[in-house]
Amino acid sequence: xxxxxxxxxRFLFHAIGALGHLEPLQRVCKRQAESLRAxxxxxxxxxxxxxxxxxxxxxxxxxxxxxxxxxxxxxxxNRHRRLLEARHPDLRFDVHGFAxxxxxxxxxxxxxxxxxxxVLDDAELDALExxxxxxxxxxxxxxxxxxxxxxxxxxxxxxxLMEVQAFxxxxxxxxxxxxxxxxxxxxxxxxxxxxxxxxxHAVDLTDAQRVSVQLxxxxxxxxxxxxxxxxxxxxxxxxxxxLQHGMPAPARVCRLPGVAxxxxxxxxxxxxxxxxxxxxxxxxxxxxxxxxRDVLWLFDEIGRGTHPDEGAAIAREVVxxxxxxxxxxxxxxxxxxxxxxxxxxxLRIAGITDAEPLRAAAAGRMxxxxxxxxxxxxxxxxxxxxxxxxxxxxxxxxxPIKDVN
Numbered sequence: 001x002x003x004x005x006x007x008x009x010r011f012l013f014h015a016i017g018a019l020g021h022l023e024p025l026q027r028v029c030k031r032q033a034e035s036l037r038a039x040x041x042x043x044x045x046x047x048x049x050x051x052x053x054x055x056x057x058x059x060x061x062x063x064x065x066x067x068x069x070x071x072x073x074x075x076x077x078n079r080h081r082r083l084l085e086a087r088h089p090d091l092r093f094d095v096h097g098f099a100x101x102x103x104x105x106x107x108x109x110x111x112x113x114x115x116x117x118x119v120l121d122d123a124e125l126d127a128l129e130x131x132x133x134x135x136x137x138x139x140x141x142x143x144x145x146x147x148x149x150x151x152x153x154x155x156x157x158x159x160x161l162m163e164v165q166a167f168x169x170x171x172x173x174x175x176x177x178x179x180x181x182x183x184x185x186x187x188x189x190x191x192x193x194x195x196x197x198x199x200x201h202a203v204d205l206t207d208a209q210r211v212s213v214q215l216x217x218x219x220x221x222x223x224x225x226x227x228x229x230x231x232x233x234x235x236x237x238x239x240x241x242x243l244q245h246g247m248p249a250p251a252r253v254c255r256l257p258g259v260a261x262x263x264x265x266x267x268x269x270x271x272x273x274x275x276x277x278x279x280x281x282x283x284x285x286x287x288x289x290x291x292x293r294d295v296l297w298l299f300d301e302i303g304r305g306t307h308p309d310e311g312a313a314i315a316r317e318v319v320x321x322x323x324x325x326x327x328x329x330x331x332x333x334x335x336x337x338x339x340x341x342x343x344x345x346x347l348r349i350a351g352i353t354d355a356e357p358l359r360a361a362a363a364g365r366m367x368x369x370x371x372x373x374x375x376x377x378x379x380x381x382x383x384x385x386x387x388x389x390x391x392x393x394x395x396x397x398x399x400p401i402k403d404v405n
Contacts, residue, residue: 002053005043005150009053012040015164016049022171032167035160042153059146066142070135077128084110084120091118181248189243192255200235200251209378211235215256216345218323220331220338221380223349224389228378229332230266232349233298236330237262240296259296259328263289266300266332279305286318297322299331303338312337339384346384350377355392359403362395371396 019033040049045058057064081097088108091099098117107113112121154161181188184203195215202208211232223229235250242249243256265285267278276284282302289295299319303311312335319341322329333339339346352358352375361371395403 002055002147005147006053008154009040009043010051011165012036012043013049013051015168016040018168018171019164029167032160032164035157036164039153039157039160043150055143055146059150060142063139063142063146066135066138070132070139073128073132073135077125077132080122080125080128081120084122084125093120177246177248184248184250185252186248186250187252187254188246189239189249189251189254189256191243191258193257194255195257196253196255197235197239197249197251198253200239200249200254202231202235203238203250207373210252211379213347213380215330217326218329218341218344219347220333220341220344220384221347221349222333222339222384223380224351224376225393226372227349227351227376229349230300231378232380233264233266233300233330233332237264237296237298257328260294261289261292262296262298263292264298264300265302266298267304277305279303279311293325294327295322296328297330299329299333301332301334303335308335311335316341344384346382347380348383348385350379350381352389352392353377358392358396362392362398362403368396368398 016033016036019029019036022029037049044050044053044056046056055063057067085091085093087110088099090105091101093099097119098114099119100117105118107118110120110122111118177188196213197215198212199210200212201210209228211228213232213236215236221229221232239249239251239254240256240259240262241247243254244258263285265282267282282305299315302318303313303315305311306314315331315333315335315338319329319331319338323341323343331338331341331344354375357366357371357374360366361368391401391403395401
């Protein structure tokens with residue numbers, strides 16, 4: 001039980017300190033702090049508040065008396081034991097009163113064998129040790145009574161303790177969110193039918209280009225290979241999740257409407273189902289969520305894992321079906337047939353603004369990551385054309401094919 005009081009005292013110590021700092025901010029903290037200080041005074045009536053706990057003599061007038069008596073009884077045991085041990089200079093007794101003798105030792109007056117060792121055998125010593133044990137039992141009895149009274153005091157403050165714990169947990173969570181927002185150089189998203197993400201960025205990349213996008217219920221994004229279409233979909237999904245979980249988003253402005261579900265379908269699905277290809281996993285995800293409503297669908301080049309004509313036809317049919325159900329649909333695609341779906345807000349990644357760095361990478365004169373950063377503009381802009389630059393990117397990545405440009 002004393003261990004539990006130690007944990008409680010440590011909580012009180014830190015909670016009182018935290019509430020003291022927060023008192024100027026919220027009036028409720030003052031009431032909570034005063035209740036905790038009163039409880040701390042009951043639990044340990046020391047002058048200076050600390051995180052440690054012990055049953056103090058100040059808790060009960062009898063405690064100092066019985067502790068002093070037990071201490072004196074222990075001293076009497078030690079004094080008499082030293083006198084008895086001095087009568088046997090050939091033996092060295094340990095702190096537990098046991099002694100080991102040479103093999104020819106036959107014992108002596110006031111000794112008895114205990115296994116392979118010797119111990120003192122004295123009626124007065126036994127009486128003194130019994131008196132000491134009785135003194136410790138009296139100490140334990142008073143301590144138990146004190147702990148019982150303290151337990152009752154804690155129970156009486158149970159509601160305050162639970163309130164303070166919940167309050168400080170919420171404060172800690174809020175502060176953590178604020179620190180995370182600062183680290184992300186982001187913002188806290190707001191609920192709005194006007195869906196806008198400004199200066200959003202990938203959190204897993206250093207020096208990532210910030211992008212801005214205004215969204216509608218149905219958006220199709222085209223763009224070059226490695227141009228950031230999937231990254232844009234992930235950014236939208238992350239921002240939506242952050243909005244609905246009260247978390248900071250990796251953007252300087254983020255306004256989005258609420259949805260019931262966010263579902264990603266694409267080649268980056270983490271599930272690995274034995275016997276299913278990438279296309280099979282896409283279909284499995286679609287089947288799992290097909291009957292859901294009020295969904296934000298993030299379709300990342302669905303259909304590319306099968307015959308191009310059939311894949312494009314399936315992708316467009318899926319997209320049209322979800323749009324017809326008034327879901328929010330964001331599609332990244334290379335299929336012109338999907339890009340031309342009626343009713344879509346068409347965006348394209350601005351793409352390659354300067355091909356020379358990629359040609360330098362293909363020739364081995366520049367690092368490919370550096371070449372992509374110099375060549376590519378990842379900003380989404382209006383447009384529905386599907387660029388044909390895969391050959392250039394493939395050559396930059398080291399594939400020895402012809403440069404037809």
